[in-house]
Amino acid sequence: MEKRIQHIKEALHDAKYKLTPQREVTLKVLLENESDHLSAEDVFMKVKEKYPEIGLATVYRTLELLNELKILDKINFGDGVSRYDLRKEGAEHFHHHLVCISCGSVEEIEEDLLGDVESIVESDFHFKITDHRLTFHGVCKHCTLKVEQATDD
Template sequence: MEARIEQIKQQLQSQGYKLTPQREATVRVLLENEADHLSAEDVFMLVRDKAPEIGLATVYRTLELLSELHVLEKMNFGDGVARYDLRGDSSHHHHHHLICVQCGSVDEIKDDWLTPLEERLLIEFQFQVLDHRLDFQGICSRCSNKAKQEDPSNHDSEKPSTVT
């Protein structure tokens, strides 16, 4: 975690910003909850547990700054709530999401399946893709399995695929 904090500190410094204690507390919460897609309010509640003196406006400003500097990605999964996701330091592009329209869960696809498409766009249209995001909306395997258990007459032989 300390290496990621140092990397983010350097990203901020390269743009003329400092990693203040308030910003660091926010970054630490995001790192500790990296698997989740936290809203600003979620981040604030978790930051407040660690640093009660930090206000909601400070957390909002920090999230917006980190988003502008491409440390975070600000996203909306169709529920009207902005959520924040740390951009991984190991990948050129952001990961993709499987969004369940029933339970609202968000699962991630870490592989970048669009590299061949990007190469084709460059060759055919001389368009260099800098970044992209791909979200799939549907029914997750947990909801599908739950529905099958609740309705024994459902003899649907279709199996949900798993993503690794």
């Protein structure tokens, strides 16, 4: 975790920002809960446990700054709530997600599945792609299994 914080500190410094104690505690919360896709309010509640004097506006500003610097991505899975997802270190593109419409679980796909699609879009439409994100909505294997077991009974 310290290595990632150091890299993020360098990215902030390169963009003329400092890693303040408030930003650092927010980053640590994001790193500790990396697979959870936390909302700003979720991040705030977890940060407040560690840094009680922090305000919600400070957490929001930190999240927006980290989003602008492409350290994290602001995502929405169709439920009207913005969530924050740290970019994987060295990742060329945002990773993809599988969202279960039954239980709400979110699974990440690390592989870049859109290389061929990007090439076609760039050549056929003369559109320079800087990033992409892909979210599949469906039913996860656990929910599918529950339905199958219920129909077998």
